[in-house]
Amino acid sequence: MNLYQELDQNVITLKLDDVLNWGRENSLWLYLMGLACCAIEMMQTAGPRSDLDRFGMAPRATPRQSDLMIVSGTLTYKMAKRVKLLYEQMAEPRYVISMGSCSNCGGLFSPGYSVLKGVDQIIPVDVYVPGCPPRPEALVEGIFKLREKIKNESYLRKVNPQSEGAQ
């Protein structure tokens, strides 16, 4: 048996960052922050036709197990405080998709006295998905944009300066 031949067939060499990112982008567990009619489209996206399970995405009911929060729907000031609290409970690295006009900028309800004009005023947003509400295809497009972003991140370098700073 030629060991080198066997290695060639069974071993691949690549950067550690790439492996980690490949794992992260293919296991984006999402936290369901369904607030209004966009939530219906988000459920459809997880349904059989556009099937988020294909990308390793599983809906979770707690922020502590999730990597991605999809804020879908009209955000009132009363709910905004809760959204911020739940976002802070998510473990790093964490991502936010703002889905639909309401969560992007207040949308149709922006003249209202009780509606927050955009979720980015309280938490950082990675991807904005326009639409009222966006179709499942649009949300999948947004998720792919986020996957691209994750793919090009350097997770190790992001973590290390913090740990050095702690020492």
Place this chain on the structure above:
Amino acid sequence: MSDEAQDTTESQEAQKPRSKESILHEELAGFLKQAVSGSVIDRSMDVLPSVEVDASSIASVLRALKEGEYTADFLDSINGCDMMGYNGENNPERRFLIVYQLFSYTKKQYYFIKVYLPESSPKIPTVDTLYGNANWLEREIFDLLGIEFTGSRDLRRLLLPEDWEGYPLRKDYKEQLLYDGMMTTRHNPLDDFKKRTAELLEG
């Protein structure tokens, strides 16, 4: 309603047969005039036939309707309204309008009771001992219009956060610039576009 408008409705009255509700509320006003103290005004010729009563006598009016022959056993809703600028008028004595919508399951009839409240002290006695569901309806009106229901067992805000300032459905409500550190406004790129278009048209 102005005098002229009332005249026209009266002249039309001869041609048009009166609605069932209008006749019912005329009877109702007659009944209430005997049953309760305080002023009772017959508004059966309005677009929405109703009876106007004093704020202080609202509890006795609803009790008379509930326990008397009219059997108003269900409080359908309580509506609050800011009448500022209605018909171009500003009457501080008739600033707020509260409409009690009652229903009788045995008679299959709706009754409308109206109460006007002054701007200086918008207070009205609660009816939550008569109707259990009144509490939430009153809390909503307190929340959005700032009308105090005296004697209520639990008068808190219903929909808005507890630390909210002001009553948003009042017509003179002004939104705060910040709520809990959150901006209540957002820059609209369309405004820039409009401004630039206006500048280009001028220049």
